[in-house]
Amino acid sequence: MQDDTLRYIEHLQRKLSTPGMEPMYDHARFRRIMLEDDGQREARRAASLSLGEHLSDEVFEQYARGIREFVPKTAYDTFTSNAIFAPIVSEVEQALHDMGRKLAHPVRMLTSPDASPSPASQPSTDEHYLFIGEGTSRFCNYWGKVFSQCLADASFDAQGRRIAADDMKPFFEKHPSIAANAIELALHYAFFGNLLHYGVLQQSPEHFGFRMELVHAMEVFIVGHEYGHFLLQEYRDALPDQPDEDVRHADEHWCDGVGLEVCRHWGARAGSWFAFSGAAPLIFFRATSMCENARSRLNADSARLDMNDSHPPTALRLEFLRGLIPTRIHPDQTDSVTGYCGEVEVVGDALEQVVAGAIRLAGGDNPVDEEPGAQV
Numbered sequence: 001m002q003d004d005t006l007r008y009i010e011h012l013q014r015k016l017s018t019p020g021m022e023p024m025y026d027h028a029r030f031r032r033i034m035l036e037d038d039g040q041r042e043a044r045r046a047a048s049l050s051l052g053e054h055l056s057d058e059v060f061e062q063y064a065r066g067i068r069e070f071v072p073k074t075a076y077d078t079f080t081s082n083a084i085f086a087p088i089v090s091e092v093e094q095a096l097h098d099m100g101r102k103l104a105h106p107v108r109m110l111t112s113p114d115a116s117p118s119p120a121s122q123p124s125t126d127e128h129y130l131f132i133g134e135g136t137s138r139f140c141n142y143w144g145k146v147f148s149q150c151l152a153d154a155s156f157d158a159q160g161r162r163i164a165a166d167d168m169k170p171f172f173e174k175h176p177s178i179a180a181n182a183i184e185l186a187l188h189y190a191f192f193g194n195l196l197h198y199g200v201l202q203q204s205p206e207h208f209g210f211r212m213e214l215v216h217a218m219e220v221f222i223v224g225h226e227y228g229h230f231l232l233q234e235y236r237d238a239l240p241d242q243p244d245e246d247v248r249h250a251d252e253h254w255c256d257g258v259g260l261e262v263c264r265h266w267g268a269r270a271g272s273w274f275a276f277s278g279a280a281p282l283i284f285f286r287a288t289s290m291c292e293n294a295r296s297r298l299n300a301d302s303a304r305l306d307m308n309d310s311h312p313p314t315a316l317r318l319e320f321l322r323g324l325i326p327t328r329i330h331p332d333q334t335d336s337v338t339g340y341c342g343e344v345e346v347v348g349d350a351l352e353q354v355v356a357g358a359i360r361l362a363g364g365d366n367p368v369d370e371e372p373g374a375q376v
Contacts, residue, residue: 006074010076016131018114021196025078027078030079035067078111080134081112081132082111085133095220099265105234107129110129111132112131112133115194117194119226128230128233135195136219139195140284141215143185144218146178147348150351154347155343162342167346168349179354186355187359190359191295214279217274217279220262221281223262224262225255227258228257232251249316264276277336278325282341282344282348285314285317286318293352325338
């Protein structure tokens with residue numbers, strides 16, 4: 001990488017950086033903590049955040065070898081962000097290629113030192129930059145634990161029928177920790193604007209595979225959305241379905257559509273129902289909505305600073321997504337897709353009611369005038 005390009009990238013990363021994040025992208029410190037002295041326990045814990053609990057010695061050694069061999073390309077580069085998102089970027093690019101939407105210019109994936117869930121993209125006429133990092137991955141992982149356990153256990157309790165709204169009150173009485181986890185995540189976000197330092201959220205091993213399928217699908221959607229911005233930069237005038245420039249936020253809605261299309265295409269190949277059905281992006285926005293609502297009501301001054309006029313409110317993005325989900329699939333699949341997404345909505349509504357009740361008890365009755373838009 002040329003020195004001028006490196007300086008420019010580090011300038012962009014510096015602008016994104018959240019104060020207090022410095023230890024996260026100190027690779028020498030990270031390597032020392034993970035691999036030297038008595039770091040094996042901490043290394044296993046860190047590996048479990050991205051690779052899953054109960055790691056085999058073989059998988060852990062692969063993780064440790066990656067840490068030893070990793071060479072940061074910039075002062076903000078982190079091993080963990082690269083380990084999580086480099087494979088997802090490859091999957092998104094393959095999906096776009098298969099869909100006939102291959103980019104003409106390369107994309108350079110770079111660590112985002114922003115602690116918030118939102119990645120950032122920098123389209124250009126030469127090389128595109130995608131900034132994404134642990135703020136995004138931790139947000140998806142934490143909320144993936146809540147939604148995956150809620151969906152799995154509620155479905156089990158429903159004994160073969162669809163999850164219904166009337167099921168949720170007795171469900172939370174039986175599983176109070178799920179509701180408590182959702183409340184804690186939303187409250188943490190309310191005061192910090194991210195979930196980076198939330199800590200350990202325990203989940204039973206039997207939910208691991210279900211959760212990782214959901215988290216992976218959420219991250220495919222998020223990266224797919226950012227690639228939508230690169231497509232607009234390169235092909236706007238040639239796109240048959242280009243966004244209406246006279247409609248506010250049309251570009252963001254169009255990129256959400258690309259994200260869903262990529263998610264669905266990848267899900268069909270990978271056998272991921274969360275991705276193919278559109279449930280994963282739906283869950284991502286439901287989680288975002290709960291967090292933003294908590295921040296708006298309990299920390300209004302910070303919520304106003306978060307607001308981004310370039311992005312539509314999350315409620316509008318959810319409405320747009322709900323309209324897209326039943327489209328572009330074979331008619332034989334419509335009932336299965338809408339039925340499952342309906343169950344996701346039931347769970348999302350129930351969690352949102354629980355979180356809203358906790359916010360009221362905490363004295364949060366004065367939201368800001370307009371819901372801040374998710375900056376994905």
